[in-house]
Amino acid sequence: MTPHTPTPGQLLSVRNLCAAYGPAQALFGVSFDVAEGEVVTLLGRNGMGRSTTVKCLFGLLPATSGEMQFAGTSTTGMPSHRVARLGLGLVPEGRQVFANLSVEENLVATARATAHGRARPWTLERVYGMFPRLRERRGNLGSQLSGGEQQMLAIGRALMTNPRLLVLDEATEGLAPLVRAEIWEALAALKAEGLAQIVIDKNVGAVMRFADRHFVLEKGRVVWSGDSAALRDDTRVVSQYLGV
Numbered sequence: 098m099t100p101h102t103p104t105p106g107q108l109l110s111v112r113n114l115c116a117a118y119g120p121a122q123a124l125f126g127v128s129f130d131v132a133e134g135e136v137v138t139l140l141g142r143n144g145m146g147r148s149t150t151v152k153c154l155f156g157l158l159p160a161t162s163g164e165m166q167f168a169g170t171s172t173t174g175m176p177s178h179r180v181a182r183l184g185l186g187l188v189p190e191g192r193q194v195f196a197n198l199s200v201e202e203n204l205v206a207t208a209r210a211t212a213h214g215r216a217r218p219w220t221l222e223r224v225y226g227m228f229p230r231l232r233e234r235r236g237n238l239g240s241q242l243s244g245g246e247q248q249m250l251a252i253g254r255a256l257m258t259n260p261r262l263l264v265l266d267e268a269t270e271g272l273a274p275l276v277r278a279e280i281w282e283a284l285a286a287l288k289a290e291g292l293a294q295i296v297i298d299k300n301v302g303a304v305m306r307f308a309d310r311h312f313v314l315e316k317g318r319v320v321w322s323g324d325s326a327a328l329r330d331d332t333r334v335v336s337q338y339l340g341v
């Protein structure tokens with residue numbers, strides 16, 4: 098492993114990350130970083146390694162090699178509950194809200210008092226302020242919610258852990274256009290407050306408007322990275338790797 102010194106303002110650094118499912122290698126030396134307050138995307142077609150990268154970040158899948166640092170602490174090999182305590186919040190693929198808990202129970206189930214840095218701590222009231230629909234549905238079970246409401250709940254639940262970096266695996270997948278717009282608006286408000294984010298989403302147009310930098314994955318490797326202006330100009334990348 099190559100030791101490296103984090104640059105000032107850097108929140109997350111991933112270096113040469115490799116991972117496998119049994120004998121099948123899925124990541125082949127993925128490197129990227131996220132600065133404080135920055136929004137970064139992981140782009141790519143289906144099966145290219147975006148969720149696998151997320152699983153490694155959260156200690157849900159062990160890296161076979163490589164190095165990860167979050168807020169100056171090495172998280173390589175760290176169990177997921179400790180990674181979460183450092184301030185990484187996950188909105189997982191498929192949302193995974195607790196079906197048999199109410200909206201409010203889902204929100205308090207994972208709440209954590211530790212506020213990182215100077216950020217204002219998240220409360221039920223603050224989450225309901227961001228997503229008024231959740232307040233209306235506060236007594237409903239997770240299983241009774243629409244897809245959009247479940248995604249709002251998954252975001253609210255992650256915020257209740259007071260993250261320094263929010264990671265969204267499929268931010269708006271399968272949602273109706275109006276609900277998508279509402280989610281993007283909420284994420285933009287979080288960005289304006291300085292919350293760093295890693296966003297995975299198939300809607301290249303939306304992420305180009307919202308995110309600062311992009312990392313394109315192809316078969317477990319980063320094949321392109323750059324800012325939104327560069328991605329907009331590089332039609333080859335968009336057609337070759339993103340299939341749009």
Ligand SMILES: Nc1ncnc2c1ncn2[C@@H]1O[C@H](COP(=O)(O)OP(=O)(O)OP(=O)(O)O)[C@@H](O)[C@H]1O
Binds near residue numbers: 118144149
């Ligand atoms: N649990 C698993 N067991 C075995 N192989 C897996 C598993 N999960 C993913 N893979 C394989 O790892 C590779 C990367 O999958 P990954 O889930 O990271 O893709 P992705 O970029 O998130 O795309 P999508 O979410 O659209 O499937 C794929 O070849 C996939 O088939």
Ligand SMILES: [Mg+2]
Binds near residue numbers: 190
């Ligand atoms: Mg995925």
